[in-house]
Amino acid sequence: MTKKPETAAAAAIPVPPRDGPPEEVQIATLLARIGGLHTSAVATVLAPLDLRPKQFGVMNMVALADGPSQGEIGAAMGIDPSGLIATIDELEQRGWLERRRDPSDRRRNIVALTPAGRTKLTEGREVARRRAQELTAPLSAKERRQLRDLLAKIA
Amino acid sequence: MTKKPETAAAAAIPVPPRDGPPEEVQIATLLARIGGLHTSAVATVLAPLDLRPKQFGVMNMVALADGPSQGEIGAAMGIDPSGLIATIDELEQRGWLERRRDPSDRRRNIVALTPAGRTKLTEGREVARRRAQELTAPLSAKERRQLRDLLAKIA
């Protein structure tokens, strides 16, 4: 590439792409678009289970941390804890989650999955896994490993 | 890999990961998270320009197609055209976009950037490009090319 450096100064400047946006913009655009489409695809497959992405996200966080406070869930999900109240309320009403007052600090609510919640989470993970398989289907096993490593490097 | 196929049947089954979620779920999760974070990061750098992501998206689509109808913009962005009205209204009020009745089909609105809109779009692309550079900064040139190709294969 850069076949014809007309001057030394010109050669030092990254070659501007002739057709499209620069490579890093292409990557960012693809990441945003693929990520967004996958998020809504997951929403679609979760819908028959009566699960919205945010609810699924909370249940996953609770399962991963097992025993987090509401503030910790919010921090892990990158949203303000006040935005979790309604979601946790609804999950609790459905019997999938429960709040327990932390005995050592009675301001905190420890959140835990119920057995029914654990079952529902397993179902959600199953359909999400199938959707993830379809997403990565065009890639070979080697390419999948490459992609995962590259994404991990960015994240 | 799959070093110890205990039986023929076991060897035919993909090795379940011991620690975390399967690879395709890792990829999907990383894609959704990175994509979402980048989207909100772009929103943050666009905010000082008085541009929201959706407005920036519309202006980009108009620049790419140059002369699209509102329905075509919606199709390209994957949203219902009714969800574009308010956005185009606002961009038109600011003098960055204009609607022109299509003479050959007076139902259609041709949307076009004004000179001021083109300037604003250039500014937006500039800050978005800088943000994309930061996103891909951890990667080498070779890795960036790999990542772009892998993402293109998925998309």
Next chain:
DNA sequence: TATTGTTATACTCTATAACTATA
């Protein structure tokens, strides 16, 4: 005083149905 959870409010985006004007 500071922190946890809660409530209330506002704003953006999305989805849907009904309306109009053109075809």
Next chain:
DNA sequence: TATAGTTATAGAGTATAACAATA
């Protein structure tokens, strides 16, 4: 009758400030 744009409405997500209970 079909299509392009528009309007109105409702729901979900997010952000912010103020408040009560607890530390």
